[in-house]
Amino acid sequence: MVKLWPSRASRKSHLTATQTPAPRAGYHRAMTADELMSTSHRRKLLKVMWDLTSLTHDIFDRYIKAPIDRYAELVQALPASESHHHAYAGGLLDHTLESAVYALRLRQNHLLPPGAKPEAQSAEGELWSAAVIYAALLHDIGKALVDMDVILSDGSQWLPWNGPIQGDYQIRYRQGRDYHLHEVMGLGFAERILGNDVMQWLMEQPGLFSLLMYTASGHAERGGIIAQLSSQGDRASVAKSMGGNPVQALSAPVQSLQRKLADGLRYLVREQFILNQKGGIGWLTQDGLWLVSPKAVNELKTWLMEQGIKGIPSDLGRLYGEMQSYGIIQEVSEGKSVWKCAITDGAWQHTLNMVKVPAAMIWPDGNLPETFSGTVAPKGAAPDSTTTESESVAGKTISTAEADKKSNPVSDETGQGTLNDQGDTGAIEPSPIVAPNIDDDLLDMFPEMDTTTDVGTASTSSTTAIEQSLLVTEEPAPTAESVPNYADKKTTHSHKPREIAKTPATVGQQFWEWVSHGIVSHDLVINDTKAVIHVVDRTFFFVSPNIFKRFAKEVLNDRSLWEDVQKSFQRLGKHEKRADGVNIQTVIVSNPTGTQQSRLKGYRIKEPAEITRKMLPDNWLLTFA
Structure with missing residues (x-):
């Protein structure tokens, strides 16, 4: 495999735990892994990971916590998205840890390796649990490279192969980015995040190695159970961020229906819908954004339901009424929400039923994409369009039932002050790296877990097959002082x-x-x-x-x-x-x-x-x- 990263010696973190000056106005300060992982939310997530494995402390530290620390120092305060889930400073780290916990919890329902004898499952099961965590670490890491630019205080651009960010930095999302490119970038970060020890061990497990590599490179169809658990964990975290039910989706505080509808439509338009072209779902003009009806609304409805979000009206007419009352769509006349519009693009012409959405609701920062070069001419209200059995999109008739089958299994959360208002810089406004208050809701999936008590230290007197396979080199037994603290209290046990x-x-x-x-x-x-x-x-x-x-x-x-x-x-x-x-x-x-x-x-x-x-x-x- 071609190495994309510098040698280990040149990659050593220059971050120190010493106190540093406050960052410049409008900038974030680079932090150490210990600082980044010090929030209560992240400590609890790490504690749950420990509880869901059967690894001793030294093994957990070396093969689980060390990759997490490297990941944390790499992503720093990067958000998980611009106007999507976890769209706040530090959101990417929170989302990744949550995804790992959910995936690891779901892994408990599977006997792994699949189809192996019970003896092999007992001996190798923990190896597969570790791989589930690794898949979560590599799932969205490509966003750091292809979705956003990180600008250092001297004006230069930071790139992941330069090692952890040093000093102060700003985050800017790239306009016109490919929203799916990050999905295939995880493999390029594998050695940098997982480290040589983990990569060496994975190579000794060919079947598991292949599943993880396929998953990290975006080939979910070949990633087997690892890709499946990674996707389910990701969706559960996204649903929780949206205020939905992660169990049904397989958080952010509970939000109003207005917020859920607006955030969901904003995400679909900005990251999923095709705009301003034949076969698309929407057309942006100077008057507003025109979306095909009822296709766009059906997709919004289906998408929200897939995230486990309750309270979405099942009746399409009522849903139109709710969206109109909240100002998400504009009425044609009293009681009418759907327009009949003639679309002209050169020689191509078509008449469609559409809803009109204020452009400012989708692009609150005013950074709109290019408007449609053709024309959208409203012809008044469409007759009974909310109950029509079919819709015409770019000359092709699609039944409403077919439209209902199409969905986007992702969700949206604008988060806390994602963008600043300093002109058109587009920089992510620095804010405290604190997750939404979702700890209690998140840990509801683990009522048997005690995240407030200490994790006992482990002796080296007995090891499972996983430990024997991982301990390829002898190391001094850790002292009591070196035992990590995965909860709020200090550990008091001895390894003896x-x-x-x-x-x-x-x-x-x-x-x-x-x-x-x-x-x-x-x-x-x-x-x-x-x-x-x-x-x-x-x-x-x-x-x-x-x-x-x-x-x-x-x-x-x-x-x-x-x-x-x-x-x-x-x-x-x-x-x-x-x-x-x-x-x-x-x-x-x-x-x-x-x-x-x-x-x-x-x-x-x-x-x-x-x-x-x-x-x-x-x-x-x-x-x-």
Whole structure:
């Protein structure tokens, strides 16, 4: 692959955490990754990513957080769009993190790699989770190169291959840009963002590597489940920004119907509709913007519904009335919203039913595209056009049902003061890099997640297949001081095994604390082929006697004491007995091939929330007998 980026040595960030002067008026200040990721919203999103994986801290830092930090330093305060979703300073970073979280949550509903044996899915599943995050990082990164210009304080233009932005900068959107070009640019940023370690590992997984590369280069049809999850996560974040329901779409504060209609139409016109040509949907004249009816309104309606936005009138006539009452479309005469217009463009002439939209509503900054070189001549009100069964577009008859099938699975959010009013500079006005107040709504999808408590640190005493494949080089064990803080509080755990007394009277409680710590810190692997803990029927199942033998060996340094540990644990009453009063319960291990079945014996925990509010999906191969 051709390298588009300088060597790693030349790309080292020149940003420092030292305090720097305030930026010039009208400019943003370049920030470090730590500064950019310090907002409560972003810390919570990172915490959810940690919770949705089973990686230890050192693995998470090296293969998840490090790429996120590189991405953050690259995109800085860039918005996600000009008049679309997350259209505010820092919107691109917020959108990307949200998309990764949604996609990762949706990934929990899939057994990956697809079609693999259960053993392979247990061993490699975390690799696929990481790839879902990587796809989110590469999805919109091309916007930094092809959608906008970043102008430094000395007047020069910043380009992504120059490394992170240094000093003060302005952001200006390019006029006449190709709105789809960024979709195929992710591959060129892969090595820069993911880093050599991740790229090397991906090359060792040919199937997964190909899916991610196809996804990053805009070939979703070849990207398989990775492209699917990336697209769904993207749409969910967009819907939340629009005030819609991300679950239905598969935020910004709830907005009025007027705002949703106006923002949606603004986006469709500026980024989707073809204007001023035969076969188009709209024509811009000095009098206003003329849109084909009911095609344009049907597309607006369908698009909003796809974003999970509720309250959109299902009756087309009522929708016209709402748009007219809000001033989004202009009336012809009392009670009439649709005009009959004759369009002439050289030798081509056609008569269409149209609605008239004030140009200032679509282009509030006054930066209009070129007007139609032909003429649009209104001929009065069109008869019953809102209920007509068909519409004529550029000489071709299209049924309303067909028009309803066409939609644009994206949404629009003008955001907070996107453009300044300093003449025609078009620069994005600097504003605090703070996401909309959507944390609670966003995390509603994860009621089991606790984003306020610390993430426990992990020891290196046990590693899953993912960890073994990623730890290609030995590194010193991280110290307690080096453990990252993914929540608001400081972490207090140590990477060393916790010292537990051998007093028989307390060993059961100490075992419980060891298990709780191991689950939260990911030190104890769950749902793996040889795991001592599984999730069955939404609770924890402790495999006996293996879990007690492991505790006795690792903590008490005497495996023969496992029976004492087991009896002491039973006296705590943390487990649920069978109907006949027996402590030990049995789970059946299913074989996907439908042949031989096996059984595991152990303890069913009464209240899993006493250990953690995070509950992983059930091990689908296990059921209580």
